Amino acid sequence: MNTHSLDFPMIKLLVLKDWHIYQKQLAAYVVGMLIGLTLVSVGKNWSFYLGALILLVLLICAGGFAIQSSVLNERKEHTLPFVMSLPVTPMDFYWSKLLANTVIYLVPFSLVVGGTVFLVLFTPLPDGLLVWSLLIYGFLAMTFCVSLCVALVVESEGWNIFVQIGLSTMVSPFIMGIGQIDAIAQNIKTANIVWSLPALGIFLAQAIVMLVALGITSWVQRRKTSFL
Amino acid sequence: MTTLETPALKVRGLQKNYADFALHNIDLDLPTGQIMGLVGANGAGKSTIMRILIGLIKADQGSIEVRGYRVPDGQVAIKREVGYVSDDMRLYKAQTLRWHMDFIKSIYPDWDEAYAGQLLKRFDLRAHQVLRGFSHGQRVKALLLLILARRPKLLLLDEPTTGLDPVARIEVLEALAEVLRDEERSVLFSSHNTMDVEQLSDTITFLHQGRLVASQDKESFLSSWRRVVCQGQCHDALLERVRAMPEVASARNSGSIIELKVRDGGDIFQSRLQQLGLTITTVEPMNLEDIFVTSVRAGGSQ
Numbered sequence: 001m002n003t004h005s006l007d008f009p010m011i012k013l014l015v016l017k018d019w020h021i022y023q024k025q026l027a028a029y030v031v032g033m034l035i036g037l038t039l040v041s042v043g044k045n046w047s048f049y050l051g052a053l054i055l056l057v058l059l060i061c062a063g064g065f066a067i068q069s070s071v072l073n074e075r076k077e078h079t080l081p082f083v084m085s086l087p088v089t090p091m092d093f094y095w096s097k098l099l100a101n102t103v104i105y106l107v108p109f110s111l112v113v114g115g116t117v118f119l120v121l122f123t124p125l126p127d128g129l130l131v132w133s134l135l136i137y138g139f140l141a142m143t144f145c146v147s148l149c150v151a152l153v154v155e156s157e158g159w160n161i162f163v164q165i166g167l168s169t170m171v172s173p174f175i176m177g178i179g180q181i182d183a184i185a186q187n188i189k190t191a192n193i194v195w196s197l198p199a200l201g202i203f204l205a206q207a208i209v210m211l212v213a214l215g216i217t218s219w220v221q222r223r224k225t226s227f228l
Numbered sequence: 229m230t231t232l233e234t235p236a237l238k239v240r241g242l243q244k245n246y247a248d249f250a251l252h253n254i255d256l257d258l259p260t261g262q263i264m265g266l267v268g269a270n271g272a273g274k275s276t277i278m279r280i281l282i283g284l285i286k287a288d289q290g291s292i293e294v295r296g297y298r299v300p301d302g303q304v305a306i307k308r309e310v311g312y313v314s315d316d317m318r319l320y321k322a323q324t325l326r327w328h329m330d331f332i333k334s335i336y337p338d339w340d341e342a343y344a345g346q347l348l349k350r351f352d353l354r355a356h357q358v359l360r361g362f363s364h365g366q367r368v369k370a371l372l373l374l375i376l377a378r379r380p381k382l383l384l385l386d387e388p389t390t391g392l393d394p395v396a397r398i399e400v401l402e403a404l405a406e407v408l409r410d411e412e413r414s415v416l417f418s419s420h421n422t423m424d425v426e427q428l429s430d431t432i433t434f435l436h437q438g439r440l441v442a443s444q445d446k447e448s449f450l451s452s453w454r455r456v457v458c459q460g461q462c463h464d465a466l467l468e469r470v471r472a473m474p475e476v477a478s479a480r481n482s483g484s485i486i487e488l489k490v491r492d493g494g495d496i497f498q499s500r501l502q503q504l505g506l507t508i509t510t511v512e513p514m515n516l517e518d519i520f521v522t523s524v525r526a527g528g529s530q
Contacts (some may be wrong), residue, residue: 007304077321082317
């Protein structure tokens with residue numbers, strides 16, 4: 001058997017296993033996010049900011065939870081030897097973790113992004129919020145992707161916590177930063193959805209960072225000599 | 229395709245280097261249907277060998293075949309036919325044993341549900357209990373159930389009885405002894421408890437500090453080693469001459485009494501002792517633990 005060919009049925013089983021294990025906790029996050037979206041939709045200033053804060057915090061926590069539970073705890077709680085003794089290659093395992101985490105994160109992420117798009121477009125909230133919100137969600141998706149990549153190849157729990165906390169603390173500076181870009185900031189409170197060049201550039205940069213992180217992780221994973 | 233003639237394990241020149249530990253040129257042969265006990269102190273390299281065999285760690289050098297498949301390229305086929313349990317392996321503590329059984333069943337088509345049911349009763353385990361509430365002994369038994377019920381052709385058991393209470397240890401050893409009646413099934417069983425190894429194994433391999441000290445079938449081991457006690461006018465020169473005999477692995481004296489631990493010490497050896505003026509008072513067999521300790525101290529040479 002070629003170690004580089006992937007066993008998709010086995011990967012699917014491992015993804016379903018992770019989904020089953022973490023679905024209850026995920027449901028709790030989804031409930032919290034629905035509360036956040038409801039607050040945003042009320043239309044008052046205080047409820048908008050409170051709801052937005054809840055959504056941001058829960059989205060960061062949901063990503064961190066997925067990584068901590070399915071990647072870091074697998075090592076810490078010694079379930080990794082059990083999984084790796086199943087008929088899988090290290091690359092099957094790597095892809096299963098990547099996909100499982102993406103699926104687990106996509107549930108709350110899609111809910112929040114979809115809910116935000118709906119609220120911005122179909123409530124009195126200014127439509128100009130859309131690009132600004134999507135940039136922030138793009139940044140959160142990027143931090144999740146980088147944190148996941150680090151967790152997959154770096155065994156040290158300390159370094160993983162450092163990366164996750166470090167990236168999370170970058171969210172506020174990022175929000176403030178895009179607020180300083182006129183092409184983005186001047187449209188936030190208007191009814192216009194403007195896909196300005198700086199906004200598109202930031203989206204592109206986020207996508208590139210994610211692809212580079214995934215590329216480096218795959219490269220490192222292929223060269224690993226221990227899978228415990 | 230593996231056949232009865234295909235050895236369960238064939239390892240040649242296995243090497244693995246870490247900063248503070250290395251495996252040196254390990255050769256191992258385990259014919260199909262045999263049980264090999266891997267004996268060594270903590271840090272001898274038993275777990276490292278097991279992990280390399282199942283593909284959890286890559287070897288630096290050497291050729292490794294498990295059931296005819298080369299490691300690591302054939303690791304998926306190997307993992308389908310091999311059951312691996314180690315003392316540091318854990319199951320998902322928030323899930324029930326039944327959930328684990330269903331998970332394994334979905335992966336291995338040879339899963340034997342009736343046999344799993346028998347093992348549940350034999351090990352006195354509750355399928356619908358979450359693993360969090362299991363004792364260490366129950367966890368080990370749950371792991372053994374999960375691998376035994378899928379009828380693997382080779383078992384790699386890394387210290388399966390470590391930390392078990394006497395009752396659980398006997399239960400596990402009895403279950404293993406029953407499993408091993410299958411002539412096609414082979415087992416590599418590591419432990420620092422020589423009693424367990426002596427009870428189960430056909431072949432015994434001693435490891436010490438990453439080196440293979442000795443590897444032989446159990447009967448040869450037990451029949452070739454003897455503790456010989458003799459008496460005579462003991463002085464340093466005599467003791468040196470005794471120690472220089474190739475059969476002698478250990479020689480200690482207390483006054484006029486000399487205690488020797490010897491390998492292949494037959495009649496010719498005994499007559500040589502008598503020629504040195506020594507009177508043999510006792511010749512008795514050694515247990516495996518004593519053989520292991522003596523081999524390691526003597527530096528090993530088999």
